[in-house]
Amino acid sequence: MSLDVREAAEVTTPPRPRRELTTAFVVSRIAVLAVAAAILLYAVPPLVAAESWISLTLLLLAGAGIGYLYLTRRFVPAKYLVPGTVFLLAFQVFPVIYTVSTAFTNFGDGHRGDKAAAISAIETGSVRQAPGSPEYGLSAALKGDTLVFLLVDPKTKQVQEGSPDGLTAVQGARLGVTGKVLEAPGYTVLKAPQAAARADQIAELAVPTRGGLIKANGLSRAVEGRAALTYDAGCDCVKGDGDSWQADESQGYFVNAKGEHLAQGWQVNVGFANFIRVLTDPTLSAHFLGMFTWNMVFAVLSVLTTFALGMGVALALHHPKMRGTRFYRIALILPYAMPAFAMLLVWRDMFNRDFGLINQLFGLDVDWMGGMLSAKFAVILVNTWLGFPYMFLVTTGALQAIPRELTEAASIDGAPPWYAFRKVTLPLLLVALTPLLISSFAFNFNNYNAIALTTDGGPFPAESPTVGGTDLLISYTVRLAFGTGSAQFGLAATMSVFIFAIVATISAITFRRTRKQEDVYA
Template sequence: MAVDVREAARAQGPGRPRREITTAFVVSRIAVLAVAAAILLYAVPPLIAAGSWVPLGVLAAASAAIAYLYLTRRFVAAKYLIPGTVFLLAFQVFPVVYTVTTAFTNFGDGHRGDKAAAVEAIQTGSVRQAPGSPEYTMTAALRGEELVFLLVDPATKQVSLGSAEGLSRLDGARLGATGKVLSAPGVSVLTAPQAAARGQEISALAVPTAGGLIKANGLSRAVEGKATLVYDAACDCVRGNGDTWTADESQGYFVNARGEHLAQGWQVNVGLDNFLRVLTNPTISGYFAGVLGWNLVFALASVLGCFALGMSAALALHHPRMRGTRVYRIVLILPYAMPAFAMLLVWRDMFNRDFGLINQLLGTEIDWLGGTMTARFGVILVNLWLGFPYMFLVTTGALQAIPRELTEAAAIDGATPWRAFRRVTLPLLLVALTPLLISAFAFNFNNYNAIALTTEGGPFPADSPQVGGTDLLITYTFRLAFGAGGAQFGFAAAISVFIFAIVAVISAVAFRRSRKQEEIYA
């Protein structure tokens, strides 16, 4: 539907073409301006409060440019191009760049913040209750969005408000029978479930005092103590407990003379260490080639198998003498309509040795997921069942786009049905579906759910509990980076770069071959 703005057309004068403003154009303009205004209203107050004048200036300039662009009749192409470019940068370019840059750092558990945050965490975490120090009855509360402690001195019943800035007297609080604060002016008291949900924040909050720090001891008690580890800026080290840990900027740790480090560190650039670890660490590189080989087999078998099954079904239903095609198509796409994660769990139970449906139907007691070869056969079978309906759908659409005159002409020339399929139908199908096959290969190469929800990477040999018989690179990476040793985001990002390079090279070669094929059948 178009809205003809006649007054605007008359204002342009005689001889000028009349412009029409479509509803979609108006809606898109309003939507972009509304989003820009919402971001501006949301971001300006915090930036002003923090004194971040450069980001504020950039935001103001961007908002002014957007307003000028969408409130003028000029630059029509840019009105559509700029939002697409912004989304491309936000959801494609930025994640890739961020992953690559993270691969060159030690970002992970123990290395999530900067050095100042690490020092604060070390000192706060080493707080121990001082002899004779008071123990307060504590109530967690919110002052606006800030978490605070309402502390009741057991001797004087005086209520104090504790925050990261320090301790201050609080009058007008109402106490309950247990001594906890029920209500107080200016704050909102958290209920027990609410406090439990914020347990980590409560444990992390430290209230500085003249004698040390007040830390929570559970959800209803707080004690005052002193830090046993103290940072000394003169030597850039942490002292305490009869030892000294000096800052090592190459590792992002405080390290003592024996090479031991404190648990809390900070994020630093480690260069190529994460990549070299993948290639030189025998625990990792020793199994990398084997996992990669199975990964390629799994991805290729899944793609080619799904394509063969889907194409066979599509060819059968595409035959002009076939009847009941609608019913058959509905039945064939049922696996595609089911939630994949639920079906993977169902198949896992079907493979169970003791009560699985497959063993019951066959009258066997095969431990399908307990042996490497049977487990690999099982996960490929499950992936074929889940993936072939997609190939059936896209092949059905591609077959309908191939003129029947081509196959009829081949039959007139004396070609057998198999020869006509191999020389005419299949090449034309591959020209249309090769990009989809390449994308399906990339998806199955990183098909984490298919492995994690069926075999969890197993079975695991006794001498190598880190790598299983059905592990893909993505599941192997997840176990190495987020296993018992904690989260290692930098290391995981490095392996992700390796995986990206492998898939990119294979996809580039496949696309080049597909372009040559397109030139032949163009």
């Protein structure tokens, strides 16, 4: 251990006198205070309005802490560490922790809110027109800025205001011949086009009555309906339609005697159910293993092909009598400089069966992205094209660092070129490049773009419409959460946790092996 000079110095010398206030000092402090105040002014009101007191407390504490940190002269290292750490905590560490906790829930479509939200969704969703109830004449109106219904009873011609708070009588309204309200004191009655523009709001407004709800039926009629299903807190169940659904807190659903559940559920903690499902669910676990194997194959092959090709050209160019290396180098570097996302899409279309360049050039009629093996071959080829210039660049750099005397000595000793390469050049190259190969592996293990922009996971065999032949774990996870099917955030989070675990294991193993290797060669 080396002794740090300043650390030692601080112990022995008496405290330095306070430095005078420089302009830079004052200006920087004022700037910090102004920025902090501006951020707080912007961030606090919405939190107050949303009544999220925990977030507000955290925000104020963080604001006060940061303000103090930059006003005092102490804690110099923290001044440099805090800016990046704030972002790191908010947008990387917190999401990771949140992911792990979501993995233990059934959050997703059908399980988005809490139980109360599920009950109210079930009840309002089951509203049907009550037999014998009146069909009101409806005029949408504004009371101040809020939308309300003006309802005309067809028999008594009495006018009532309907709002989310209920019904109240309205005096002095003028009715038109069609039985709709033309004017009413205190209200702005919306004309047909204005009402049409607010059709969504009108459809959403529900006016509670004693036995049910009044909802709009189109823009000029409103009917009173009754919820066919009602929640009974006594038995913690939903009743109606001659059946009853008991709340099941372990599934987050209302389930009836036959085991069927209502579509709307709520978010519950499901323990290890998601993890068990990934590993033991017969359909899912078979795919999980296959997907994992392909994921490894894809990452390993990507590294090997790019490295082999890149090193091949680097070696070919690495010769004192080689001419035109400048030109070659520019040509070889170009794929690396092209925008990767766009070139992936170009490759996808070059493999197109009907109009693709590859089939045209070679006179083939291969459905590249449709066949299991051909799609896998295609994505590896595309990834090789994208990645080999990088390997070419780094091997060129590493080759130049290897002293020529070593290879010359080998050839003077009579070693054939291939043997000299295998015993002298390659080991030396690997010492320099192994860390890069490992990070290239880690990158390709989660190379979402290479799959999503070319095959999008396909082809999808008939027996597993959700797991494609070239799906990586990450592309499957993203589809679980954001694909066209119903969103399964809980399960997707579980998959993420599995990927975390796999990446961590692989990193730990390779980290140890590289250290051993360095011991050997260094």
